[in-house]
Amino acid sequence: MSTPTSVVTPVVIAVDGPSGSGKSSVSKAVAARLGLAYLDTGAMYRAATVWCTRRGTDLSDHTAVAADVVAMPLEMGVDPRRPGVTLDGDDVAEEIRTTAVSAAVSKVATNLAVRAELKRRQREAIDAERTGGFSGGRGILAEGRDITTVVAPDADVRILLTASEEARLRRRALDVHGAADASAVEATRDQVLRRDRDDATVSQFEVAADGVVTVDSSDLDLEQTVEAVLAVVANVTGMTTASASSA
Numbered sequence: 001m002s003t004p005t006s007v008v009t010p011v012v013i014a015v016d017g018p019s020g021s022g023k024s025s026v027s028k029a030v031a032a033r034l035g036l037a038y039l040d041t042g043a044m045y046r047a048a049t050v051w052c053t054r055r056g057t058d059l060s061d062h063t064a065v066a067a068d069v070v071a072m073p074l075e076m077g078v079d080p081r082r083p084g085v086t087l088d089g090d091d092v093a094e095e096i097r098t099t100a101v102s103a104a105v106s107k108v109a110t111n112l113a114v115r116a117e118l119k120r121r122q123r124e125a126i127d128a129e130r131t132g133g134f135s136g137g138r139g140i141l142a143e144g145r146d147i148t149t150v151v152a153p154d155a156d157v158r159i160l161l162t163a164s165e166e167a168r169l170r171r172r173a174l175d176v177h178g179a180a181d182a183s184a185v186e187a188t189r190d191q192v193l194r195r196d197r198d199d200a201t202v203s204q205f206e207v208a209a210d211g212v213v214t215v216d217s218s219d220l221d222l223e224q225t226v227e228a229v230l231a232v233v234a235n236v237t238g239m240t241t242a243s244a245s246s247a
């Protein structure tokens, strides 16, 4: 009699949402608890911005930027507890979060040739986790602006994570300025609202597409939002943190 082998069915979870909705924090926690890989696609656009800037490329020169990005030696770490970002072996995890990069990234993210190249790499990373990779074939959670609609419209679970404008500005102000008073909130408007306006010209992340479940985190804290996303995943796939830890 042959020994039964446990077969892991890979799960792909796609999460989109506007700036400050909590995508990165919530997605990392969900992926870690479910034993999945984690892909921060926004970090890829940010790394592309750093790469082109380092090369002295004018970010409004679409052709030159696209050529730089096609040749970009980017490595994305997909461990949700330590998601690294390196360019030609150089750790840029901190540099990609600077205000200068946040202010410039939409110029690169609205370049359609750049989007095509990064979409190709994102699909490759997702496919690698279906059969092996960091997760050993358990699967991946990818988050960004166009994951539910363009990069992985066939994902098993598709979630739009939203929050009111007020909540998003408050969260970002706390992150960047350590305070959420009126002047701190005002100082984050460009980073949150102007960026969303620009990014929304090429991706649809403000309204859920057909089949995408909306999770509104405006009145939830971080842990409650993680629980809400885990509940959607359990509802759609049956996958729970208990089943993840016993697999």
Ligand SMILES: Nc1ncnc2c1ncn2[C@@H]1O[C@H](COP(=O)(O)OP(=O)(O)OP(=O)(O)O)[C@@H](O)[C@H]1O
Residues within 6 Å of the ligand: 017, 018, 019, 020, 021, 022, 023, 024, 025, 026, 042, 171, 172, 175, 217, 220, 221, 222, 223, 225
């Ligand atoms: N439900 C929540 N309640 C309170 N704070 C939250 C909640 N979700 C996230 N945060 C906090 O808000 C901040 C912004 O979250 P995060 O960076 O994950 O958002 P994001 O959607 O990935 O933003 P961006 O797209 O601009 O990178 C973080 O400090 C995070 O801890």
Ligand SMILES: Nc1ccn([C@H]2C[C@H](O)[C@@H](COP(=O)(O)O)O2)c(=O)n1
Residues within 6 Å of the ligand: 019, 041, 042, 043, 045, 046, 105, 106, 109, 143, 144, 145, 146, 147, 195, 199, 203
């Ligand atoms: N799939 C994606 C992911 C991100 N972007 C853009 C939007 C942002 O301006 C920028 C950085 O993303 P963040 O780190 O703030 O989530 O990249 C996109 O267009 N598509």
